[in-house]
Amino acid sequence: MSRILATYLIETSHPIDEAAESMAGEQSSGTFVDVPGETDELRERHGARVERVTELETVDEPSLPGSAPPEGATEPVQYTRAEVDLSFPLENVGPSLPNLLTTVAGNLFELTPFSGLRLRELDIPAAFADACPGPQFGIEGTREVVDVWGRPIVGTIIKPNVGLSPTETAEITETMVDSGLDFIKDDELIADPPYSPLEERVEAVMDIVHRHEDRTGETIMYACNITGDVAEMKERHDAVVEAGGNCVMVSINSVGLSGFLELRRHAELPIHAHRNGWGALSRCPQLGFDYAAYQVFWRLAGADHMHVNGIRNKFCESDASVVASARACQRPIVDDADTVMPVFSSGQWAGQAPDTYEALGNVDLMYLAGGGIMGHPDGPAAGVAHLKQGWKAAMEGIPLETYAEDHEELRRAIKYFGPVGSCR
């Protein structure tokens, strides 16, 4: 396949075939005016093609303002939704992720035939993907670092999320490391602020992590938030390496594709991709992106872990959307080497483990809990223990309540956080 395939959800008052053609034209050889150089040969070689149009429901009101009905349309105007596949010649772009984004998700959001336009899926030729760095660690590589197999990687976020000095951060870390967790991370709101210089913070935290490792032989992964300018991210990455760190975290929407790619090419450590700002790109159902399309860019650019919210999360996202996102992260773009770990978080405790396992059919994920660990009535160790018990029960197909009968930490968690259908 030498064409890029993009699937859109559209809403339009125009005949849908014409609307689809206008998208294809705008994002390839078309223009508003006739131009002498636009030959049939050029159109044939460089034009985007409408590969499929599937009509969906019709609505009476436009989802977004600013669209215009076709010329001569009579009231009342109706708006038809449809799924449209467009294909673009790879040659139009070359294997460039930023320019791919311009091609499949550029001006077309503003075209007047559309009262809704959302990029749902993206299928990339292997020739394109092969030219991208892709995940350096992915699922297997991440498991190797922490030596955790056959269950999710269990972790938490250091809180409070702003204001702790490096010493205070280390103190909080100290209260966590003996709990049995595999992973801790910075909040997205802390990177290298004046009150917590990153170099000091990573040294203080890794000192705790290393002493734990010396005592127990167990490695904890610490995702240190290095978000910043390109030069800063490289320096901070190197400071993490220097301190014996084993993961860096980046706020991907804040950094953008080109800066992220540059970091990935420099990186020796797994990159934990935080998607804050994602709501702006996704929360209007008829605009923006489905995560299935969005995550393709970041995986090809080199993310190893990608946040997907969680089932029964404390944000706005539906469980169906969360599950679709997580499945997308685990689905090969070209092959298994480009799959990444979906990161579940927000309101998670053991209560969502059975549904999460049922939805994915595997345990190749990170399962992060704040209150679900630190808020367990018997402390963080019981918090981590109850999560592992919940996942064990899920994998063995035993109802949590049954499994809890002889697992005290889970029993106490259900009493405190439950019932099982709720969120923490």
Add this chain to the structure above:
Amino acid sequence: MSRILATYLIETSHPIDEAAESMAGEQSSGTFVDVPGETDELRERHGARVERVTELETVDEPSLPGSAPPEGATEPVQYTRAEVDLSFPLENVGPSLPNLLTTVAGNLFELTPFSGLRLRELDIPAAFADACPGPQFGIEGTREVVDVWGRPIVGTIIKPNVGLSPTETAEITETMVDSGLDFIKDDELIADPPYSPLEERVEAVMDIVHRHEDRTGETIMYACNITGDVAEMKERHDAVVEAGGNCVMVSINSVGLSGFLELRRHAELPIHAHRNGWGALSRCPQLGFDYAAYQVFWRLAGADHMHVNGIRNKFCESDASVVASARACQRPIVDDADTVMPVFSSGQWAGQAPDTYEALGNVDLMYLAGGGIMGHPDGPAAGVAHLKQGWKAAMEGIPLETYAEDHEELRRAIKYFGPVGSCR
């Protein structure tokens, strides 16, 4: 001022003061669970503050899905809109643009109290702005390159936008340079694809531009689209310099803040910022960003010219929004040195000049026309002439129709593109 001020439009079924406090908490010291380290002192020092809440209209239906009413709310739930100012301590972020974006436009789009949340404005302390590169050329510097004063910089886009070889691109350029225009640019869909290697293209185009300059003494600015990975953009920028070029163009949303900052620090040329993809961030009125807030990031990062669509454009944007965007670009963040040229394009001809001039009160802008130049019935030179005539008439307060009486190119344009209230 040592605090960052962000203005939001919100929509919520919760008491609006409580909703505003939840935004402030989530984006600073707050968390879903009580945490031992979250002391009063920490909250006082690092907490975001609600500075203002202005209640607006109430609606019966939520604009976005996924929000949750307050506990115990009785049907029917109503949704109140409000404008909210939050302030954040500069110390929480440090002068880092990517981390500022996470702070003011991160997770909060997904908070359940909100059925709408949009960042409208952003006010930045001078201490922050001073630490950012900012525009290197801005309005004055851009005028100096082309030696055009007292009127807009008039330009066009090379079309067809995909598929032309470097030689063909130069041939099209050849048909343009004698028309009297000041500026030409690549389309956003062409950067460095296999069919048009950038180095060859910029050499071919600049050869035409230089020969024109040798003949006439007039400099034409060519914004060569260098969008790509960081290393690629630097190399391409250097290739543009090497070819005697005088401007680079970047698709800012495709590249992202960190990569853009890295290019800016390397750049010797004005950076023409193309905002393709902006529709996804802005087109839902209750989600995302107003341009007034968005453009602050890119100006501080170093954009010299920023696209704002145009009055009576061919896209979905309203004239009010276009005017607000252009005014924002011309309004100092700290001082005049950080103002940039708004770039008007899409459906532009002389017909919008009077309204544009009236809205801005100045001519510090770029005015790009495709059909309005290349589609003029008497050719590109008449196309450019009619635009300059239209702007002259606007500046002198003479109706276009009157001015056209003794300006043939304008007269013909009004006949062909008009009436004056329409778009090309």
